[in-house]
Amino acid sequence: MHGIESQLYEALRTVVDPDLRQNIVEAGMVKGLAWNEEDCKVSLTLQLTTPACPLKDYFSSQITEAVRQVLGERWEVQVAFSSQTVGGGTELVSQVKNLILIGSGKGGVGKSTVAVNVAIALAQLGGRVGLLDADIYGPSIPILMGLEQAKPAVREKDGRPYLVPIRKYGVEVMSLGFLVPAGQATPWRGPMASNTLRQLLTETDWGELDYLVVDMPPGTGDIQITLAQQFRPQGAVIVTTPQRLAWADAEKALMMFRMPLVQVPVIGIIENMSYFWTPELPQRKFYIFGESGGRMLSQRYGVPLLGEIPLLESVVQQSDAGIPPALESGTLLSDVFVRIAGEIVRALSRLALASPV
Numbered sequence: 001m002h003g004i005e006s007q008l009y010e011a012l013r014t015v016v017d018p019d020l021r022q023n024i025v026e027a028g029m030v031k032g033l034a035w036n037e038e039d040c041k042v043s044l045t046l047q048l049t050t051p052a053c054p055l056k057d058y059f060s061s062q063i064t065e066a067v068r069q070v071l072g073e074r075w076e077v078q079v080a081f082s083s084q085t086v087g088g089g090t091e092l093v094s095q096v097k098n099l100i101l102i103g104s105g106k107g108g109v110g111k112s113t114v115a116v117n118v119a120i121a122l123a124q125l126g127g128r129v130g131l132l133d134a135d136i137y138g139p140s141i142p143i144l145m146g147l148e149q150a151k152p153a154v155r156e157k158d159g160r161p162y163l164v165p166i167r168k169y170g171v172e173v174m175s176l177g178f179l180v181p182a183g184q185a186t187p188w189r190g191p192m193a194s195n196t197l198r199q200l201l202t203e204t205d206w207g208e209l210d211y212l213v214v215d216m217p218p219g220t221g222d223i224q225i226t227l228a229q230q231f232r233p234q235g236a237v238i239v240t241t242p243q244r245l246a247w248a249d250a251e252k253a254l255m256m257f258r259m260p261l262v263q264v265p266v267i268g269i270i271e272n273m274s275y276f277w278t279p280e281l282p283q284r285k286f287y288i289f290g291e292s293g294g295r296m297l298s299q300r301y302g303v304p305l306l307g308e309i310p311l312l313e314s315v316v317q318q319s320d321a322g323i324p325p326a327l328e329s330g331t332l333l334s335d336v337f338v339r340i341a342g343e344i345v346r347a348l349s350r351l352a353l354a355s356p357v
């Protein structure tokens with residue numbers, strides 16, 4: 001090996017992927033290593049397990065530092081990223097690598113708000129993302145995404161008709177709300193509801209997706225269990241508020257996902273409406289629903305707390321206007337959603353690598 005080449009590898013071996021707990025050389029992530037001794041330049045491509053990897057800055061700076069330590073401060077390092085999303089997909093929707101259920105026992109805790117904003121944050125991080133409104137009793141994605149007038153087209157594929165999802169804010173969206181006139185009740189009973197949902201999921205032409213985020217209906221009944229069993233999602237995220245009334249139901253949802261016949265890995269818990277915050281009193285947090293219900297659940301079941309989302313008046317206005325807060329950048333809320341999205345994809349990568357299919 002060329003002198004510099006071995007020095008470079010020596011440097012790169014000191015950079016560890018915190019999720020894989022392996023150095024980037026050993027993990028096979030370093031591609032296209034090239035250098036120019038005269039100009040003191042090194043370039044390489046780091047292959048990640050997800051385009052939405054939140055650790056890009058971390059890797060760039062660690063690699064630069066490591067190279068400079070071995071070769072000297074004059075050296076310039078250019079790190080590019082490529083990715084091959086891990087995730088086995090599911091038999092019924094094979095072009096989707098990761099199916100993520102956003103669930104909770106209780107209605108009104110913010111599942112749909114979380115699903116929409118997490119989907120947008122995942123897309124902003126670089127993933128190919130879909131959003132399925134599975135709350136067929138009360139679809140709210142059309143309003144939240146500003147898609148109340150949307151009517152999906154139908155296209156033939158292999159001689160069969162498929163619904164074409166609607167692209168908005170970088171996300172492919174499908175909801176029963178697009179197909180049923182607004183205001184019309186959908187009083188379905190269990191089996192019919194499960195069938196409708198199955199159809200909506202399998203008869204939509206999602207295309208290739210890294211992540212399909214599913215906004216689940218509240219509860220822990222037939223529909224939730226059937227969906228989990230039929231589609232074998234890669235992971236579930238539980239949304240709760242700090243209030244006992246909410247976390248007691250969230251706990252049931254968590255136990256449902258862990259039932260022997262269901263077995264969907266619970267990626268983590270998101271506590272929504274953790275505290276009220278207003279720009280008029282920026283130093284204060286008002287714990288109107290109590291404190292730490294999400295943290296308590298997380299500790300009791302050994303599941304990570306993925307984030308705490310404050311209750312803000314602006315969320316209500318932006319939700320009703322169909323302009324999700326995750327579209328902004330650098331705000332309290334958009335930062336929270338980007339962090340949560342990052343935690344979700346890291347957990348999915350870890351799960352996929354721990355149990356390759």
Ligand SMILES: Nc1ncnc2c1ncn2[C@@H]1O[C@H](COP(=O)(O)OP(=O)(O)O)[C@@H](O)[C@H]1O
Nearest residue numbers: 107108109110111112113310311312315316319
């Ligand atoms: N963090 C938040 N701050 C303020 N209002 C919120 C927040 N999260 C959700 N809401 C509001 O609470 C209500 C219920 O949220 P939603 O996402 O529809 O819950 P779910 O899907 O669990 O029924 C909506 O009016 C929504 O705008």
Ligand SMILES: [Mg+2]
Nearest residue numbers: 111112135140
């Ligand atoms: Mg909802």
